Amino acid sequence: MKIISCLKEVPARDTRYQVDSGQHWIEEGGLTLEINECDEYALEEALKLQEAHGGEVSILTVGGARSEKSIRKGLAMGAKQAILVEDEERRVNHPYAAAKVMAQALQDEEFDLVLAGTQSDDYSYAQTGVMLAEMLGLPHATIVMEIEAKPDEKKIKALREMESGWFQWVEMPLPAVLTIQAGSSQVRYPSLPNIMKAKRKEIRRIPLDDLGVDLESMPRLEISRLYFEEAEGKAEILEGDTRSVVDLLVEKLRKEARVL
Amino acid sequence: MAEKIYVLIDHGQGEVRNGSLEALAWGQKMAAERGGEVHAVMLSGPDQEAARQVADSAQASSLLWLRHERLADYDPDAYAAALKDLVRADKPGLLLMAHIYQNIDLAPKLAVAVEGCLITDCIGHKRDDGGLVFVRQMFRNKLNADIRPSSGHPCIATLQAGAVSRDELQAGQSPLQERQADLDQVPQRRVSLEKIGAGKGQVDLTKADVIVGVGRGVKKEENLAMVRELAEVLGAEIGASRPVVDNDWMERERQIGSSGQNVSPKLYIALGISGAIQHIVGMKGSNTIVAVNTDPNAPIFNIATYGIVGDLFEIVPALIEKLRAD
Numbered sequence: 001m002k003i004i005s006c007l008k009e010v011p012a013r014d015t016r017y018q019v020d021s022g023q024h025w026i027e028e029g030g031l032t033l034e035i036n037e038c039d040e041y042a043l044e045e046a047l048k049l050q051e052a053h054g055g056e057v058s059i060l061t062v063g064g065a066r067s068e069k070s071i072r073k074g075l076a077m078g079a080k081q082a083i084l085v086e087d088e089e090r091r092v093n094h095p096y097a098a099a100k101v102m103a104q105a106l107q108d109e110e111f112d113l114v115l116a117g118t119q120s121d122d123y124s125y126a127q128t129g130v131m132l133a134e135m136l137g138l139p140h141a142t143i144v145m146e147i148e149a150k151p152d153e154k155k156i157k158a159l160r161e162m163e164s165g166w167f168q169w170v171e172m173p174l175p176a177v178l179t180i181q182a183g184s185s186q187v188r189y190p191s192l193p194n195i196m197k198a199k200r201k202e203i204r205r206i207p208l209d210d211l212g213v214d215l216e217s218m219p220r221l222e223i224s225r226l227y228f229e230e231a232e233g234k235a236e237i238l239e240g241d242t243r244s245v246v247d248l249l250v251e252k253l254r255k256e257a258r259v260l
Numbered sequence: 261m262a263e264k265i266y267v268l269i270d271h272g273q274g275e276v277r278n279g280s281l282e283a284l285a286w287g288q289k290m291a292a293e294r295g296g297e298v299h300a301v302m303l304s305g306p307d308q309e310a311a312r313q314v315a316d317s318a319q320a321s322s323l324l325w326l327r328h329e330r331l332a333d334y335d336p337d338a339y340a341a342a343l344k345d346l347v348r349a350d351k352p353g354l355l356l357m358a359h360i361y362q363n364i365d366l367a368p369k370l371a372v373a374v375e376g377c378l379i380t381d382c383i384g385h386k387r388d389d390g391g392l393v394f395v396r397q398m399f400r401n402k403l404n405a406d407i408r409p410s411s412g413h414p415c416i417a418t419l420q421a422g423a424v425s426r427d428e429l430q431a432g433q434s435p436l437q438e439r440q441a442d443l444d445q446v447p448q449r450r451v452s453l454e455k456i457g458a459g460k461g462q463v464d465l466t467k468a469d470v471i472v473g474v475g476r477g478v479k480k481e482e483n484l485a486m487v488r489e490l491a492e493v494l495g496a497e498i499g500a501s502r503p504v505v506d507n508d509w510m511e512r513e514r515q516i517g518s519s520g521q522n523v524s525p526k527l528y529i530a531l532g533i534s535g536a537i538q539h540i541v542g543m544k545g546s547n548t549i550v551a552v553n554t555d556p557n558a559p560i561f562n563i564a565t566y567g568i569v570g571d572l573f574e575i576v577p578a579l580i581e582k583l584r585a586d
Contacts, residue, residue: 011399013400014555015399016557017399017402017403017557019403026399026403095368095378096371096372096377096378099372118364121399121400122398122399123398124381124396124397124398124399124400124401125378125380125381126364126368126380126381127367127368127371127378127380128368129368130364130365130367130368130369131368131369131371131372133369134340134368134369134372134373135372139336139337139449139450140336140365140369140450141365141450142361142364142365143361143364143365157453159456160361160365161361161519162361162362162455162519163360163361163518163519164519164520164521164522165457165512165513165515165519165520165521166455166456166457167455167456168452168453168454168455168456169452169453169454169455169456170450170451170452170453171450171451171453172449172450172451173449182502182506183502183503183505183506183507184506218375219371219375219376219377219378219409219410219413220377220409220410221377221378221379221407221408221409221410222407222408222409222410223405223406223407224388224390224393224406224407224408225388225393225405225406226398226403226404226405226406227403227404227405228402228403228404228557229403229404229562234561234562234564234567235549235551235561235562235563235564235565235566235567236565236566236567237556237561237566237567237568237569238566238567238568242570242574242575242578243578245568245570245575246575246578246579246582247582249550249566249568249579250579250582250583250586252566253527253548253550253566257527257547257548257565257566259470259526259527259547259548260494260527
């Protein structure tokens, strides 16, 4: 199977964010970046399919030059090659644009399946994968926990998560787009020999402007202000050393909240 | 002409989804501010029962009932096609829906089909100098963003569960307007197979008075012993956020959140839970919430009653000791 695994990188989980002076984005200086969690699970699913059915996994990323570190990690995990749509100035900054650019980049690619994370840890829109499917004219399924491919029948089965502890199997023809939920399986670590090998794998770079996507006329979303939530309604923070903070908590739970 | 705000009403097993009623309340509020009118939109098979129920309970200018056999169960191609025709024909100023899993699957497809702007997982809206903006959370819920859709495109927004209270819904009746959806040209690609329920065994967290919830911050399965001890001292049940269950450290039936149980105990103690929205949705109805987390910016502190910024590996043993001693 030929599988495209969409991957983006986001600020690391323990980032202490600072909003930039224009209040439109975060301060990017000194940020540690990592592969978006759901995308890493998507890549893991892609690699499992590659092992089970043969073929090859290609990574697709839209990002700046610094994305190379995450792409190399993905290649070290087992992807065969990568496509990087170069967007150094972060002009692709909402899901419609991301999907359009990715659809355009995939126009001449042959593939059976596209996997993407269900949502990203930075914007958290949970839109790009489905939008990409619609733009490519392909069926899709979201919030997928498990995949059963039937490449001979040109079909794929996916277990979707639903609310309240329910799951549902759906089936659709290939090619298709699936968005993968985090926690669907254990993500592998790249081995040292694979890290070395990954350095020689090809990253095909496409300048954003070469794709000819008109970023202005499409439906756009703009962050008009980014800010920390106002303090109202926030927790009463109990302070002190461990013993006194525990004493205070128990007292409050007994006398104020009356729940003990 | 008054602006039309459409609200998609989801229903399953003959019941209207709570999130849809919250979305309808949101729509009513926006219409009142903007001088527009709200129309409920429902998709279903030919059975009129669910449509009647909505029409008789919610106050809207009309209930547009899109009817077709292929709309009896959710199918993204059929649902998106029916709604695309509606949006194209009626040109509502806004289409609102609940941010539930079905709409996460549907809304982005519809947005592309109608070349619209989609703002997902909103917690509200406001007006600034440039007009209407939607408020939502970003960066693992740590920051809020005001999002402005570009003008000249249809606008779709999904509402986070609980962001608008269902109590704000104005009850009443809506005149029913039936429309037969035209889906003849729409291929059936995705087929739904069996549905699997997560095992609901001995544990019923929905009835627990006290719950100790544990998240990623517990770090290792062995550390759960300490949490169990605390639960025992408190006579509490143990619940978990998703990463704990995904690691197989706890049964899935103990998962709290959008893909697990919704709980509302008198006391919820969140240990090492940062507060992903999927978890918060399941426990924010708790009466008193205590959060222990090393990260002072963890979003769980935004909804907790009492917060302790600290290491749960120090706090929990001290708390057990204190409760035992008293």
